[in-house]
C-alpha cells in the first residue's frame with residue numbers, strides 16, 4: 001500500500017483530534033426554536049432558571065484520532081454515524097462543541113456538493129475563489145489554470161455560473177481544483193464520486209499518485225473501497241469510535257456486523273435484453289446470474305510515442321466469435337485488440353489491464369511472454385491483432401474498465417507506442433459475490449459427512 005513504508009510509527013502527525021464531540025440542538029417543532037431565542041433570556045432577566053426547548057443530539061462523541069503524514073485513513077460507518085461531521089471538523093468548516101483539533105498542512109477537501117463554490121459565479125471565478133481559499137496566490141492559479149481546466153474537462157461550461165452545472169460537472173471542477181492546490185492532506189467523500197467511469201478513474205489515478213507522499217482521509221460506505229485504498233481505518237457508530245486499526249481488520253468487523261443485522265438481498269439481474277438472454281443461454285443455468293454490460297471501445301488520446309495506435313477493442317463470444325454487448329460472469333470470452341503501426345515495429349506487444357472502479361488492477365495480460373521467442377514484426381501502415389481467451393470472472397456490481405496498450409520491445413525494455421486509459425468499459429449489474437474482488441465459477445461444490 002503506498003505510503004505505509006514512509007508513514008511508519010515515527011512519521012510526523014498530520015491530524016490530531018482529542019476528545020472531539022459535536023452537539024446539535026434538536027427542536028421538535030419550529031416554534032420551539034423561536035421560544036428558545038426569547039424565553040430563556042426573559043427568564044434570566046427575572047432571575048428564574050432558563051428553560052430548554054430543545055433536545056441534545058450528539059453527532060460525535062469523544063473522538064480521539066491521530067493521522068500520520070503519508071497515511072491513508074479510511075472512515076467507515078452507516079448513514080448518520082457521524083462521518084461527514086468528523087470530516088467537516090477536520091476541514092475547519094464546522095467547530096466542535098468540545099475537544100481539540102490540530103491539523104498540520106493544507107487541506108483539500110471534496111465534501112458536500114455545493115460547499116466551496118459560489119453558485120452565482122462562473123466556473124472560472126470559482127476556481128480563483130476556491131484556489132484562494134486553499135491558500136494559492138493568483139499567480140499560482142494563473143499558472144495552473146489550463147491544467148485545472150484540462151483535468152475537469154468541462155469545456156465551455158467553465159464560463160457559465162456553476163448553478164447551471166450538473167452534479168457531475170460540479171464534482172469535476174471541484175476535484176480538479178483540489179488536485180492542483182498542492183494539498184498536504186486530502187479529504188474525500190467517496191459518495192461524491194458521481195460522474196462517469198472515465199472521470200472516476202482519472203480521480204483514482206490522481207489519488208493513488210497523491211498517496212505516495214500525501215495524507216488522505218477517505219470516507220466511504222463501501223468496506224471494499226476502504227480496504228483497497230487505506231492503510232488504517234476507523235469505524236464510527238452513533239457518533240462514537242467503534243473500532244480503529246488496520247483497514248482490513250476494521251472493514252471485516254464492520255462487514256460482519258452489517259451482515260449480522262441485515263439479510264443480504266442480491267438485486268434482481270437485468271433481464272430486459274435479447275443480448276443478455278443470449279449470454280445466459282450460452283452459459284447454461286448459472287447458479288447466480290451475473291449480467292455484465294459491455295460498452296463500445298472509446299478511442300481516446302492516451303500517451304505514447306505515436307509509433308502505433310489502438311484501432312479497436314472487442315469482447316467476443318469464444319465460440320461463435322460474435323461481438324458481445326452482454327456477457328455473464330463465468331462465460332468463456334475472447335478479448336480482441338487491434339492496432340495499426342504508423343512506423344515499422346520489430347517486436348510489438350499488445351496487452352491490457354482489467355481494473356475495478358477504484359483503479360485497482362484485477363488482472364491483465366500481454367502477448368510478450370507467449371511470443372518472446374518469435375516476435376511478429378510489422379511494417380508501417382500494417383495492422384496487428386491480439387486475442388486473449390479467458391473466462392470472465394464473476395464481477396461484483398459496479399463499473400470496470402480496461403487500459404489497453406501497444407508497445408515495442410520486451411517486457412523489461414520497451415517503448416510505449418500508445419497506452420489508453422479506460423479504453424473499454426463494462427458494467428456488472430448484479431452479482432452474488434460477497435467476498436473478494438471477483439468471484440470464480442465453481443463447477444462443483446460438495447459437502448458430505450465422512451464415516
Ligand SMILES: Nc1ncnc2c1ncn2[C@@H]1O[C@H](COP(=O)(O)OP(=O)(O)OP(=O)(O)O)[C@@H](O)[C@H]1O
Pocket residue numbers: 024025057058059077078079080081082083084085086
Ligand atoms: N445541522 C444539523 N442539525 C442537527 N443534526 C444534524 C446536523 N447535521 C448532522 N446532523 C445529524 O448528525 C448525525 C451525523 O450526521 P453525518 O452527516 O455526520 O453522518 P454520516 O455518517 O456522514 O451520514 P451519511 O453517510 O448519510 O452521509 C446524523 O444523525 C444527522 O442527522
